[in-house]
Amino acid sequence: MDHFNQALATINPSSLRETIVEVPDVKWEDIGGLEEVKKSLQEMILFPMPGCGKTLLAKAVASECSANFISIKGPELLTMWFGESEANVREVFDKARASAPCVLFFDELDSIGTQRGSSHDGTGVGDRVMNQLLTEIDGVGVKKNVFFIGATNRPELLDDALLRPGRLDQLIFIPLPDLPSRLSILKALTRKTPLASDVPIEFIALKTEGFSGADLAELVQNASKAAVRDLINFERSQEVADGAPVEPAESGQVVGRKHFEEAFAQSRCSVSASDVLK
Structure with a gap:
């Protein structure tokens, strides 16, 4: 019997193979800032500024609960064929129940959770998908081993029925990171990056x-790329006499202040002032 138990741990059911089911290795300490949001996470809707870590938060919930994680973008479920969009919604929830305990994360929820009667396309597909989504969420509520999280940048477009008690009755706003949060995010992003002592x-x-978490990640990535370019250029041009060892700081193996200065020249805020006002 022990051998069967060991084998079961390595097998992924064939019905689940088309949908990526994972147990994320993302801890709370991997997420810089967002302390109040971390304390509030239950069955909910997140409405963040773009690039502010909604997917990372959902993965951290799954990881801390030792649960499986399924991430779906709303538009992926919509097709041109009659009845297929509703079937896709059913299939996702069926796979979440089969993978329980599971965190099911719906990004861009507004694409399938819009106000009924607002599409004006004459097909009624939006209303049918919305009704199917409500049915599946109510079914999840019967068994609490599937945890549903939605995310949208347009909460005002969601159908009121989604926000009723017992469904997605908690809305959490994820703002742009403040100074302490940006410092925490940068420390998390550079945890495995060899930084020079002159990096402030x-x-x-x-x-x-005004930078989002994604903007900060791009900044660190660009600085790391600049360091790699310096290393490649150094190795091409430098001839080390008598096989003398090259110091890491000299060879560009660490990310220094000048690399961040180069990265700043390429970086910009992806969230505009008008996005914040919305």
């Missing part, structure tokens, strides 16, 4: 007001 993380956090 606090100053970088101060200089990146």
Whole structure:
């Protein structure tokens, strides 16, 4: 029997293979800032600024609960064929129940959860998909081993029935990171990055007001790429006499202040002032 138990741990049911089911390795400490949001996570809708870590938060919930994780983008479920969009919604929830305990994360929920009667396309497909979604959410409520999280940048478009008690009755706004949050995010992003001693993380956090988490990740990535380019150029041009070892700082193996300065020249805020006002 022990051998069968060991084999079961390595087998993924064939009905689940088309949908990626994973147990994420994302901990709370991997998410910089968002302390109040972390405390509030239950069955809910997240409505964040773009690039502010909604998917990472959902993965952290699954990881901390040792649950499986399924991530779906709403538009992926919509097709031109009659009845197929509703069937896709049913299939996703069936796979979540088969993978229980499971966190089911719906991104861009407004694409399938819009106000009924608002499409004006004459087909009624939006209303049917919405009704199917409500039915499946109510079915999830019977067994609490499937945890549903939705995310949208347009909460005002959602049907009121989605927000009733017992469904997605908790809305959590995820703002752009403030200074302490940006510092925490930068420390998380550079945890495995060899930084030179001249890199002023606090100053970088101060200089990146208005940056989202995704913007900060791009900044660190561009700085790392600049360091790699320096290393390649150094190895091509430098001839080390008598096989003398090259110091890491000299060879460009660490990310230094000048690399971040180069990265800043390529970086910009992806969230505009008008996006924040919305």
